[in-house]
Amino acid sequence: MTVPLTDLRDRLEPLVRQLYPGAADEVLDALLRLAQHWAPQLGPVGKGRPDEATAYLITYGDAFRRDGEAPLHTLAEVLRTHVRDAVTDVHLLPIYPWTSDDGFGVVDHRGVNPELGTWGDIADLRADHALALDFVANHLSSASPWFVRWLAGDPRYAGYFLEPGPDFDTSHVVRPRTTPLTHGYMRPDGTVAHAWTTFGPDQVDVDPSTPAVLLDLTDVLLGYVAHGATTVRLDAIGFLWKQSGTSCIHLPQTHAIIRLWRVLVDAVAPGTLLLTETNVPHADNITYFGDGSDEAHMVYQFALPPLVLHAFVTGRATALTEWASQIGPVSDTATWFNFLASHDGIGIRPTEGLLSDHDRDLLVERTLARGGRVSMARRPDGSEGVYELNTNFLDALVEPGDADPDASAVVRGLAAHAILLSVIGVPAVYYHSLLGSGQDSAGMEESDIARRINREVLDADRLAAELASSPRRSGMLEGLRRMFELRRTLPGFSPFADQAVEHLDPRAFVVRRAAGTPDEIVAAVNVSAETVQLPLVGTDLISGRQVERLELEPFGFAWLRPSARP
Numbered sequence: 001m002t003v004p005l006t007d008l009r010d011r012l013e014p015l016v017r018q019l020y021p022g023a024a025d026e027v028l029d030a031l032l033r034l035a036q037h038w039a040p041q042l043g044p045v046g047k048g049r050p051d052e053a054t055a056y057l058i059t060y061g062d063a064f065r066r067d068g069e070a071p072l073h074t075l076a077e078v079l080r081t082h083v084r085d086a087v088t089d090v091h092l093l094p095i096y097p098w099t100s101d102d103g104f105g106v107v108d109h110r111g112v113n114p115e116l117g118t119w120g121d122i123a124d125l126r127a128d129h130a131l132a133l134d135f136v137a138n139h140l141s142s143a144s145p146w147f148v149r150w151l152a153g154d155p156r157y158a159g160y161f162l163e164p165g166p167d168f169d170t171s172h173v174v175r176p177r178t179t180p181l182t183h184g185y186m187r188p189d190g191t192v193a194h195a196w197t198t199f200g201p202d203q204v205d206v207d208p209s210t211p212a213v214l215l216d217l218t219d220v221l222l223g224y225v226a227h228g229a230t231t232v233r234l235d236a237i238g239f240l241w242k243q244s245g246t247s248c249i250h251l252p253q254t255h256a257i258i259r260l261w262r263v264l265v266d267a268v269a270p271g272t273l274l275l276t277e278t279n280v281p282h283a284d285n286i287t288y289f290g291d292g293s294d295e296a297h298m299v300y301q302f303a304l305p306p307l308v309l310h311a312f313v314t315g316r317a318t319a320l321t322e323w324a325s326q327i328g329p330v331s332d333t334a335t336w337f338n339f340l341a342s343h344d345g346i347g348i349r350p351t352e353g354l355l356s357d358h359d360r361d362l363l364v365e366r367t368l369a370r371g372g373r374v375s376m377a378r379r380p381d382g383s384e385g386v387y388e389l390n391t392n393f394l395d396a397l398v399e400p401g402d403a404d405p406d407a408s409a410v411v412r413g414l415a416a417h418a419i420l421l422s423v424i425g426v427p428a429v430y431y432h433s434l435l436g437s438g439q440d441s442a443g444m445e446e447s448d449i450a451r452r453i454n455r456e457v458l459d460a461d462r463l464a465a466e467l468a469s470s471p472r473r474s475g476m477l478e479g480l481r482r483m484f485e486l487r488r489t490l491p492g493f494s495p496f497a498d499q500a501v502e503h504l505d506p507r508a509f510v511v512r513r514a515a516g517t518p519d520e521i522v523a524a525v526n527v528s529a530e531t532v533q534l535p536l537v538g539t540d541l542i543s544g545r546q547v548e549r550l551e552l553e554p555f556g557f558a559w560l561r562p563s564a565r566p
Contacts, residue, residue, distance in 0.1 A: 007267075008032065008035060008263070008264075008267050009028065009032060011263045011267075012028055012031055012032075012260060012263055012264075013028055015256050015257075015259055015260045015263070016028045016031065016260070018252075018253070018256050019208075019209075019214070019253055019256055019257070019260075020211050023211055026211070027211045027214070027215070030211075030215050031215070031218065031260075031264070034215065034218055034219055034222060034264075035222075035264060035267065035268050038222040038223070038225075038226055038268055039268045041226040042222070042225055042226060042268045042269040043268075043269065044269070044270050044271050045230050045269055045270065045271030045272050048270075048271035049271075049333065050273070050298075050335065050426045050495050051491075051494055051495065052487060052488055052489075052490055052491055052492075052493040052494045052495070053088055053487075053488035054088050054089065054426050054495065055086070055087040055088055055089070055421075055426070055427050055428070055429070055484055055487070055488075056087060056088075056089040056090070056091050056132060056231075056337075056426065056427070056428035056429070057079075057083065057086075057087040057089070057090050057091065057129075057428070057429060057430075057431060057434065058091045058093070058339065058342055058343065058428055058429070058430045058431065059075065059090060059091070059092065059093065059430075059431040060092075060093045060102070060103070060343070060431075060455070060457075061075060061092050061093070061095045061113070061116040061117070062075075062115070062116055062457055063075060063078075063431050063457060063458060064078045064457070064458050064459075064460040064463065065457055065458070065459060065460060066459070066460040066461060070116065070117035070118070070121055071115070071116050071117060072095075072112075072116050072117030072118075072121035072122065072124075072125065073117060073121050073124065074460050075125065076121070076124050076125050076127075076128070077460070078460055078463070079125070079128060079129065080128060081464070082435075082463075082464070082467060082477065083434065083477075084481075086434070086477075086480065086481045086484045086485070087129065087429070087484065088129060088130055089129055089130040089131070089132055089230070089231065090125060090129040090130070090131060090132065091132035091134075091231070091233065091428065092122075092125075092131065092132065092133055092134065093134055093343055094106060094134045094136060094235075095112050095113060095116055095122070095133070095134075096108055096109060096110075096111055096112065096113055096136075097111050097112075097113045097114075098113065098141060099141040099142070099143050099202055100141065100200075100202040100203065101199070101200075101202070101203065102343070102449075102451070102452075102455060103134075104136055104139075104199075104203065104235065105139075105140075105141040105142075105202045105203050106136045106139075106140055106141055106144065107140070107141045107143055107144045107145075108144065108145070109135075109136070109140075109220045110220060110223060119227060122227060122228065123227075123228060126228045130230045130231070131228050131229050131230060131231070132229060132230070132231035132232070132233055132275070133224045133227070133229040133231075133232055133233070134233050134235055135220065135221055135224060135232050135233060135234055135235060136235045136236070137206075137217050137220075137221075137234060137235065137236075137237060137240060138198065138205055138206065138235065138236045138237065138239050138240050139197075139198065139199060139203040139204055139205045139206060139236070140203070140204055140206060141202055141203065141204075142185060142201065142202050142203075142204050143202075144204075146160055146161075146206070146216075147160075147161060147185075147195075147204050151185055151186075151187050151188070151193060152187070152188050153187070153188075153189075156212075158210070159207060159209075159210030159212070159213070160206060160207060160210060160212070160213055161193075161195045161196070161204055161205065161206060161207055162195065162196040162205060162207040162242055163182075163193055163194055163195055163196070164182065164194075164196060164242075164244075167244070168244045169244045169245040170244075170248075171245075172245065172246060172247050172248075173246075173247060173248045173249075174247045174248065174249045174379075175198055175377060175378055176198070176199070176279065176349075176377045176387055177198070177199055177200060177377060177378065177387075178376055178377065178378045178384055179197070179199075179200050179201070180197070181196065181197065181198075182194040182195060182196055182197060183195065183197045183201040183204075185204075196242065198236070198239045199236070205239065205242070207242070208240060208241060208253075208257060209241065209242075209253075214257065214260075218260075218261065218264065221261055221264075221265075222264065222265075222268065222269075225265065225268075225269045225272050229272070230271070230272060230273065231272070231273040231274075231275055231298075232265075232272065232273070232274055232275065233275045233277055234258065234261075234274060234275065234276050234277060234296075235277050236277060236278075237254065237258065237276050237277060237278060237288075238250050238254060238276075238278040238280060238284075238288075239254075240253075240254045240257060241253040241254045241257070249280070249284075250278075250280070250284055250287060255287070255288070255290065255295060258274070258276065258288065258290075258295045258296065259290060259294050259295055261274060262274055262290075262294055262295055262296075262297075263294075273297040273298055274295075274296050274297050274298075275296060275297065275298045275299070275300070275337055276288040276295070276296040276298075276299050276300065277300050278299075278300065278302070279300075279302050279344070279347040279349060279350065279388075280302070280349055280350065281349055281350055281352040281353060282302070282303045282323075282350055282353070282354065283353070285299060285300070285302055285303075285350065286299060289330050289331075289334050291331075292330050292331030292333070292334050293331055293332075293333055293334065295334075296334065297333060297334055297335075298334065298335055298336065298337040298425075298426060299334075299336060299337060300337050300339065301327075301336045301337060301338045301339070301423075301425060302347050302349075302350035303323060303350040303351065303354060304338055304339070304340065304420070304423070305339065305340045305341065305346045305347070305393070306346050306347065306348060306350065306351050306355070306363060306389075307319055307320040307323055307324075307351070307354065307355070308320060308340060308416050308419055308420070309346060309363060309366075309389075309393070309396055309397065309416075310351075310355060310359055310362070310363060311509065311527040312397045312412055312415075312416060312527050312555075313362055313363060313366050314359075314362065315507060315527060315528035315529060315530070316506045316507060316527070316528070317506065317507065317508060317509040317525075317527045318506050319354060319355055319359065320419075320509055320527075321501055321503060321506075321509060321510075322354075323354050324423060324499070324501045324509070324511065325501040325503075327423070327424060327499060327501075328424065328498065328499055329424065329496055329497075329498060329499070332496065335424070335425050335426060335495040335496060336423075336424060336425025336426070336495070337425060337426055337428060338420055338423055338425040338426065338427050338428065339420070339427070339428040339429070339430070340393050340416060340417065340420050340429075340430070340433065341392070341393035341394075341429075341430040341432065341433045341454065342428075342430050343430070343451065343454070343455055344388065344451060345375060345387075345388030345389050345390040345391065345450070345451060345454075346363075346367075346388055346389040346391065346393070346396070347387070347388050348360055348363070348385075348386045348387060348388055348389065349377070349385075349387060360386065363389060364386060364389065366396055366400075367389040367390070367391045367396060369400040370391060370395050370396055370398070370400060370439075371391075371395075371439060371441055371453075372389060372390050372391030372392075372395075372396065372439065372450075372453060373390040373391075373444070373450040373453065374386055374388075374389060374390065375387045375388045375389075375390055375450055375451075390444070390450035390451055390453050390454070391439060391453060391454065392432065392437065392438055392439035392440075392453060392454050393413075393416075393430070393433055393454075394409040394410075394412075394413045394432075394433060394436065394437075394438070394476070395409060395438055395439050397409060397412040397413060397416060398412065406438075406470075406471065406472040407471065407472075409436070409438075409472060409476075410436065410471070410472055410475035410476055410479065411554075411555045412555050413433065413436070413476055414475075414476070414479040414480070414483075414557070415525050415526065415527065415555040415556070415557050416525075417429065417433070417479075417480055417483065418483065418523065418525050418557035418559075419509055419523075419525050419557075421483055421484070421487050421493070422493070422511050422513070422521075422523035422525070422559070423499065423511060424495065424496075424497065424498075424499040424513070425495050426495050427487075429480065430454075432454060432456070433476065433480075434476065434477060434480055435458070435463065435467070435473055435476065435477055436470065436472040436473040436474070436475060436476035436477065437456060437458070437473075438472075439453045439454060440452060440453055440454070440455065440456035441453065443455065443456055482542075483542075486541060486542065486559070490519065490521055490541070490559070491514070491519040492513045492514035492517070492519035492520055492521035493513060493521065494514070494519075497513050497514040497517075497519070498513065498514060498515055499511055499512070499513055500512040500513075500515050502522075504524075504534050504535065504536075505532055505533075505534060507526060507527060507528035507530060507532050508524055508525060508526050508527065508528075508532050508534060508552065509524070509525045509527060510522065510523070510524045510525075510534065510536075511523050520561070520562055521541070521559055521560065521561060522536055522538065522559070522560040522562055523557070523558070523559050523560075524536060524550060524552060524557065524558050524560065525552075525556075525557040526552035526553070526554060526555055526556050526557065527555070528554065528555075529554045529555070530554060531551065531552065531553055531554065532551070532552045532556075533549060533550065533551050533552075534549070534550045534551075534552065535549060535550075536549070536550040536560055536562070537549070537550075537560075537562060537563055538560035538561050538562040538563045539560065539561045539563065540558040540559065540560055541559045541560070541561055542557070542558055542559050543558070547560060
């Protein structure tokens, strides 16, 4: 592919001058050389804009293991055998050599962890599904060559990491952890460097205010696209740029870097999607769309998981309904990335301004009562607050003391995912939810890592046997497969179709998609243990039955093709 350099230079120049006013020409020339280097290996991405068929599976590269096989090879086999075309895209969590945080303490951005497999195994996965790769741009392992060479004083890596001096004001810094902001590291000469560590001592933040850092990160990003990534997830991207006296999150320079990357991928690999991961209050989260055409193609909908859980815990969808009433289309090229469960916990910060302290306490109480944990974060004033709930989402839906918790997990789990698949945006399902897994309490206790409760590695052969014998596993997989299969036939569920949320009963979440068009669908989900009747008329596309007045059993749901408005 030939990049139109004049147009690309014109689009990049104001962003580069904003970031590096004293070195703009040099940085701009280097970015154009990178574009020219990668362009012959890239080109338009066939997938392009997501549609109603698009659905992501979130998984680790070693989510499934079998003796004698590379985990990535096993993953491909499990997907072909059990998941098949239930999803279109596979989001691989970090596949790189790492030292901590189950992959997010990255040693080498450009390599594949040999314990997982090779780039050839990644290519094998792409034979059946589009690929999303994680880009951990904000930080690196303390064992990474970049950091080791920085510590050693290698001039090639001068300025790659931030050692804030006494004049750097950190009093307003916002962080997701309670660990110290900086940690000390011994240099070869015996002195100690105190480097910035947003997430902990083995995840050292890079400093993109040094132009060479941006160039290296950009090279990594384009390399992922060259390896077949049609979606690139920008992990923890909000923390990327630091500036004295600020919160050091969501800074204008961070947004400028995302816009710069958007310009580049649109130029050299049009159709590639950038996905931002910012577990923050909703108002801050949506700023990563920019103007809807110049930053992220997709933004994680972080408010959805806690609000859906809250609806099922309380039996009332009021808070979910009020919030969703404010959510609509973003643009023709940008939309929401919706999920309920992931490798992380259920974020609580996104509920600020959406749930009361009492409501948040209910979620904490449910998590603890079901055997989970609660992780804290330090506020700028030094106090601590709840950051996330560490639990298995299906288990958290079930009330403590339930007589048949596995059956309840399926019934409530499918209802919750009916919401996920109905609201505007692209749905993503976590592998443990798709396969009906329970929480891994033993893994959490043995490691003393709270997030391990929902990161269990599954034996591939045992999983196959359990899918044949366990109603919980088979119930979730087959139920979700049917919903995904139906969803892909319904243009009303396009990620760009209008959304109108209706207030018909506090016990039900009701959303009308593509209203006033032949593709109109009304999705209704009962989040309570009571039978609910709703004034809705039409054909239920899930059951095929004609509905004169919709009646939903406890935790029942329907997708209606309306025949007439009541």
